[in-house]
Amino acid sequence: MSDLREKIIQTSLELFDRYGFHGVTVKQIVQQTNTSKGGFYHHFQSKDELLFVIHDTFITYVLKEAQAANVIHSSPIPKVQAIIQSFVQVFDLYKPHISVFYQESLYLKPAYEEEIKGKRDEFKRMVFNVIAEGQESGHFRRELPLEITGMAILGMVNWIYKWYRRDGTYTIDQIAEVFTDLVLHFLLPGKEDSEYFRHMLKVPFFYESE
Amino acid sequence: MSDLREKIIQTSLELFDRYGFHGVTVKQIVQQTNTSKGGFYHHFQSKDELLFVIHDTFITYVLKEAQAANVIHSSPIPKVQAIIQSFVQVFDLYKPHISVFYQESLYLKPAYEEEIKGKRDEFKRMVFNVIAEGQESGHFRRELPLEITGMAILGMVNWIYKWYRRDGTYTIDQIAEVFTDLVLHFLLPGKEDSEYFRHMLKVPFFYESE
DNA sequence: AAATAAAGACCGACTGGTTGGTCTGTTGTA
DNA sequence: TACAACAGACCAACCAGTCGGTCTTTATTT
Numbered sequence: 001m002s003d004l005r006e007k008i009i010q011t012s013l014e015l016f017d018r019y020g021f022h023g024v025t026v027k028q029i030v031q032q033t034n035t036s037k038g039g040f041y042h043h044f045q046s047k048d049e050l051l052f053v054i055h056d057t058f059i060t061y062v063l064k065e066a067q068a069a070n071v072i073h074s075s076p077i078p079k080v081q082a083i084i085q086s087f088v089q090v091f092d093l094y095k096p097h098i099s100v101f102y103q104e105s106l107y108l109k110p111a112y113e114e115e116i117k118g119k120r121d122e123f124k125r126m127v128f129n130v131i132a133e134g135q136e137s138g139h140f141r142r143e144l145p146l147e148i149t150g151m152a153i154l155g156m157v158n159w160i161y162k163w164y165r166r167d168g169t170y171t172i173d174q175i176a177e178v179f180t181d182l183v184l185h186f187l188l189p190g191k192e193d194s195e196y197f198r199h200m201l202k203v204p205f206f207y208e209s210e
Numbered sequence: 211m212s213d214l215r216e217k218i219i220q221t222s223l224e225l226f227d228r229y230g231f232h233g234v235t236v237k238q239i240v241q242q243t244n245t246s247k248g249g250f251y252h253h254f255q256s257k258d259e260l261l262f263v264i265h266d267t268f269i270t271y272v273l274k275e276a277q278a279a280n281v282i283h284s285s286p287i288p289k290v291q292a293i294i295q296s297f298v299q300v301f302d303l304y305k306p307h308i309s310v311f312y313q314e315s316l317y318l319k320p321a322y323e324e325e326i327k328g329k330r331d332e333f334k335r336m337v338f339n340v341i342a343e344g345q346e347s348g349h350f351r352r353e354l355p356l357e358i359t360g361m362a363i364l365g366m367v368n369w370i371y372k373w374y375r376r377d378g379t380y381t382i383d384q385i386a387e388v389f390t391d392l393v394l395h396f397l398l399p400g401k402e403d404s405e406y407f408r409h410m411l412k413v414p415f416f417y418e419s420e
Numbered sequence: 421a422a423a424t425a426a427a428g429a430c431c432g433a434c435t436g437g438t439t440g441g442t443c444t445g446t447t448g449t450a
Numbered sequence: 451t452a453c454a455a456c457a458g459a460c461c462a463a464c465c466a467g468t469c470g471g472t473c474t475t476t477a478t479t480t
Binding site for chain 1: 230232233287288291313317354355357358359361362365366367368369370373380384385387388389390391392393394395396398400405409410414415416
């Protein structure tokens with residue numbers, strides 16, 4: 001495959017990450033890449049297609065990782081660990097992709113958007129399934145509403161793109177460890193929750209009273 | 211104060227929420243609002259100022275709420291409860307504002323950006339402080355790295371704007387209850403952690419071995 | 421109270437600069 | 451010779467913002 005194509009993607013990624021998709025012109029991209037409009041449009045049908053390609057390479061990768069983690073393990077607990085682990089680590093590998101993914105997905109043309117949405121939903125479904133399995137098998141707290149708990153997990157991980165820096169205090173692996181710890185702490189049933197309930201004004205709605 | 215100004219903001223909010231800041235032209239805004247370019251630019255210096263106003267009304271509100279919650283309670287646990295509660299509820303009140311806030315903040319002009327950043331950082335600092343207090347007083351697990359834990363909480367809550375719908379399965383109050391439960395479950399030391407550690411491959415780096 | 425002045429609110433045709441994309445080439449190479 | 455890879459001048463569309471002007475409300479003077 002062409003060398004220029006990859007170079008254009010890399011350059012665009014850096015520019016989009018800093019200035020946003022709409023803050024970068026095709027002219028800027030080709031100048032920064034040392035090529036021309038002709039070069040650009042030889043490899044991409046449009047600026048929108050470039051946006052799609054960036055989205056797609058990222059979500060495809062994440063999906064594959066999750067599927068792998070899902071197959072390797074059988075018990076819900078290691079599954080959750082593996083999925084969170086690999087999911088968090090993606091933010092080190094694909095940070096610029098991810099920024100674009102979450103900031104600019106609104107601007108994907110309908111045809112592109114549909115394809116991305118399909119893969120994104122499949123990933124979400126996988127995460128939810130693992131939690132549901134754990135609840136059914138009794139490993140995880142049954143009283144937790146699946147939807148809310150699942151989105152809480154996706155949220156805390158996804159948000160990483162807003163604050164993670166390679167030269168920050170903690171490595172991506174350390175972050176993954178802490179996140180796994182946090183998630184397991186609220187998923188696993190813990191003894192009597194007396195200490196917890198003592199500080200609550202009322203019993204939360206989702207606790208089965210029986 | 212003028213009625214038109216508010217009407218413009220409301221219309222813009224709906225349009226930005228659906229099509230993004232760059233997907234909406236001033237012309238569209240004034241047509242949808244039944245006014246004119248003149249009407250628009252009489253109330254706003256620029257399209258960018260409108261973007262700033264939306265950012266500012268939201269973050270100012272959140273900050274005030276957090277400060278109130280901070281003052282009312284003295285013990286860390288009710289503080290955390292109150293802050294999460296009010297923070298989550300904001301997503302019902304200000305959903306479109308928040309979408310714009312997180313999707314388009316990249317496009318704020320430097321002067322505007324600085325002002326927003328100041329308030330946003332102050333809010334973040336407050337959340338972190340509450341956790342730190344709880345750790346010092348022994349209410350919360352000391353081994354958790356403040357930075358990562360804090361960002362996990364901010365992440366799970368902030369992400370709500372991506373999935374919350376008023377006509378969804380759960381009300382915003384129910385979501386707030388579950389989130390409070392999740393957070394307290396990973397903050398509070400409770401359960402001896404044997405059940406948890408049994409499933410870990412190794413002791414996480416942040417556990418003080420003492 | 422009437423007349424007049426001044427200020428504020430709003431209108432909409434117009435513009436200057438920008439931008440994604442095109443098109444006609446040119447170069448290298450198999 | 452044929453074709454892919456790239457160059458770069460060019461264009462039509464679009465868009466934020468302007469500006470001279472109108473209408474309405476408020477303030478000031480007579």
